Amino acid sequence: MSSNTHDTSAPKRVKHESPLNHYLSYIVSILLTMLAFAVVLYGDLDRSFILIFIVTLGIVQAVIQLLFWMHAKERGHLFPLIFIAGGAFVALTCVIMAVYWVWW
Amino acid sequence: MAHAHPVKKHHTGLMDWLTTVDHKKIGILYLLAGGFFFLVGGLEAILIRIQLAFPDQHIFIGDSFNQLTTMHGTTMIFFAAMPVIFAFMNAIVPLQIGARDVAFPFVNSLGFWLFFAGGILMNTSWFLGGAPDAGWTGYAPLSTIQDTGWGQTIENNLQGTDFYVLGLQIAGIGTLIGGINFLVTIINMRAPGLTYMRLPMFTWTAFITSGLIVLAFPAITVALVELMFDRIFGGAFFDAARGGNNVLWEHLFWIFGHPEVYILILPAFGIISEIVSTFSKKRLFGYSSMVFATVLIGFLGFMVWVHHMFTSGLGPVANSIFAIATMAIAVPTGVKIFNWLFTLWGGQIRFTTANIFATAFIPTFVMGGTTGVMLAIPAADFQYHDTYFVVAHFHYVIVGGLVLGLFSGLYYWWPKMFGRMLHEGLGKLHFWLFFIGFHLTFFPQHFLGLMGMPRRVFTYQPGYDLEVGNLVSTVGAFLMGIGTLVFLINIIATQRKPKTALADPWDGRTLEWAIPSPAPEYNFKQTPLVRGLDALWKEKMAGNKEMTPAEPVGSIHMPSSSILPLVMSVGLFIAGFGFMYRNYYVAAAGIVVTFIAMFLRSVYDDHGWHIEPEELEDDKGVKA
């Protein structure tokens, strides 16, 4: 596509990303996971609270990984985000359907 | 720039078509295959109508009738309508956005061959013990039950639904990657200056439709996988005895199925927008609200699927919520209808065949849409559901909407695709036969439904006032058939004439009319610079003869053709048969073939080839 006009040859400042962020998200992920396991194994709490709690932890962890590890927070990720969000929306409708339908 | 690239490997004849990665040729392939399946599906419809012409006939009864119905619906939706839409997206979208190619030419060709393999696989069922017979909706457990005991009329029709499952699965993958291809093409490959709010309406609808494909097709993939697991590996998804649930299938099918109907209709909306605006010589009225309405319809389309399941027993809460959401879609759709009417308003309307089809679309679609809103009332749908009223509704929106739109697009873009103009007189004959036939066929069906005729029945009893309506309906179907034959004659007659079509025969407004007809292999000699909505019209009004180029003439990079997409599809085709006949060696062999082709594709980089400036067609003839 030599002639397509998207300008890609503009010099970009070479910037090395630091792995610090990635270590951090790794540690956070591990912590969130351990917390979830711990609540289920040892938490003597209300059942529905546990359910909501661990699902929330899962979502938080997923968002962190999406943003940091998959670089979705960086520029130029508009359409990726739209489609992941769109997918999540459809997936969520499916899940809500299943939950509604089993519990009502 | 062009150092040491191989020249194009010139395949000719059949090999050229089997290996092509040129989006224009793939578009033609989609059109041929889709057109073929339209004839097959239409023939099935005619047979359905013959059986129902009079009460108590014994031509196609029991399972044979169910096979006709199932295959008619499935073929028309997946193997006729979708491919013809893809034909237009391939042939037109890259031209409308001023691109030389699509983002993934190889994937594009793979998408075509997968669809074709799936379609052929499904239709081989006719010769291999009987076609699928559980309706195009394939409701479980009718579709999972494999042995219905002594009573099977067609011997051992156990495999039928396997053809449905595997055929749709293979074709579905093709459609999904096709959708991704068009999204990326439209996002990344627009000509300079072509901002989103300057995109031609057809490209917008192709964009949203592709988005819907990407988000809706995985649902049917999952549904089909579950059905396949139940049928082939003894799974319990839909087996009530083991805790399975048949309503789950209905949910998954319709989570896909409803967006699917908007996948079908949105491109037709786009086609109508282009044609109405061209032939009234006006810009599209309310362009931005058109865009917004398209997006909104796409979005709402995901939240209404339960309206197909009002009678499944989900309860009044779910039914009410989905009823309101469904009705809401009438609003953006109405915006479109009125925008078209006001595009025509004050214009200089020319009644070419393309525009006759396009303007006939408007009232017909409104009739179908309004019966849709009637269906959206759950308590009333308790009466309509699964009757001929529903059949009438969806043929009004599909045949009176989508199919009229597609015919309109064919007359409009035929010169751009083939370099020849279809005959206008024959075109008008085609229109009148088809249009009158259409209303004769489907208008009486509203009343048949209300008078108690369920759908998917192979007969009805005399004495309930159903005779006249059914007979009229059958006569109408024959008229539609004759109309279609006239169209075929038109094509054949046109094909024998020389390629004399002008670059811009209709006084067009969008970029595809700025290049010769048919479009050269590289589309644009120089990428055009876009300065506004209706880019070509804008230049014409500014007194320019052609588009302003955005780059100097240079050598043009082209992708190499490849046989691998066909090989991959054949691999899956073979694997499909392996699964159906429970021969896992064959299944494995087929998959291995596909994987080897994928491996080769990954390992050997395609460097493409170049067209040098001196080889470019001298398209001085192009006038803006």
Next chain:
Amino acid sequence: MSTHHTGALPANPETATLEGKNKVLGFWLFLGAEVVLFGCLFATYIALRNSVPDGPTAQEIFKLKTVGWSTFILLTSSLTSVFAIIAMHRNKLGQLLSWLVVTVLFGLSFLGLEIYEFVEYVHEGHKFTTSAFSTSFYTLVGFHGAHVAFGICWITLLVLQGLKKGLTVVTAPKFYVAALYWHFIDLVWVFIFTVVYLMGKVGQ
């Protein structure tokens, strides 16, 4: 543009060419479709997870210890694939490929654990055909497992290609996309251990 691999590699080699850009974007869209795919599988599982007319229930069979290890392994493999991409951005082919190999090894051990787990379950009478719960369980978790297996083959192939072709604007998008895929698998697993195993343990 596809042939500009003379001289230094640009800072983001994966999106330096239009082909690369297209590939990365196209892959993201594919992941959007995968979200729906797994969403539907999750919905199925959630709807059927308590439908056990016969055979063991989730609470009876799940062993959180194996799952904990699997989770740890997969999470770590996701981190190593991040390292691979960082190495790629620094134009260090050797490091890139080594990290990918490490990732593959983690993936293999995850897969090994999963197979071991499935075999155990089958011994306990939790077969694919036992109940709607078991069918939906194996389908959901198995789909994820199949994704892992595919990823392992894919990345292995890329490592071999990397050895042969080096790091160019043609190969860089492939590495990048494979890493995205691997992260996505990890992300799905987060929901699997939450929804399938932890919620299964909590009971209905």
Next chain:
Amino acid sequence: MSALQPKGPVASEQLYLMKLSLFIMVFVVIVVFAIYVYVLIRFRKKAGDDSIPKQVEGSHVLEIIWTVVPILLLLVLAVPTVSYTFKHSTNYTKDKAAVHVKVTAHQFWWQFEYPDLGIATAQELVVPKDKIIAFELVSADVSHAFWVPSLGGKVDTNPGITNTLYLQADEIATFQGRCTELCGASHALMNFTVASKSEADFDAWVAKMKAPATVPATAQKGEELFKENCMSCHAVNANGPGVAPNLKGFADRDTLAGILEHTPENMALWIKDPQDQKPGNKMPAFGKKAGGKLDDAQIKDIVSYLQTLK
């Protein structure tokens, strides 16, 4: 059989909704048609007129009008929609005043049980007039749907899931019912009837169904054959559901297998080769020609026995 001629409150209310919505839709269609026809006539290109029309971008006023008016129309429609949706989904299965019927759909016949009365019948549902009939519906095999257009529609029967529905008949009459979910080869033939009777007639019917069958001497031979060949599937006293239609009261029915006229000739035809009448149904053929083991005389005996099943 038409939904346009309601014979009960549910169907009447549904017809009201249909009319209301039709009214709104006709209004919409007329507006569109009017603009459409005007535009096509008024703005066709005249020969020789090559002027370029004004390139109108849009009009906010117009666009607001055609967004707001449909919204208003839909709101008008939405209110009765929601209220009747709730109303027609009311669950009367626990209501003491209602008549309770459990419907089980089979490929390709209907079984009706009256749990409160302890009787079961098939193909012909009998109900008292002016009373709410509360249905519980399930399927024994694939999905079917239970529809009596004159009384109101319709609900699916799913295997393993019980749905509810209520209907009521205002007249003494016989109504046609249909299966409306594709359920296999003879989906088209899965008809049934609903007979509404006066309270007294209904009670008499119940009493008769509960009374034990008396077999006249002339039918003894047929009874023997029936016990030998048919009893494994068909019951002849009304107290139990089964794998085949309960034949108690069969002689009083108007139809045979839901689709055939109730004549001795048809009965013989049916027993000889049911597949010929209803492709794919689950009753084996008994006639010698169709591979069964009964000769014409035996079948005749059985038919005369069947005619005694009052």
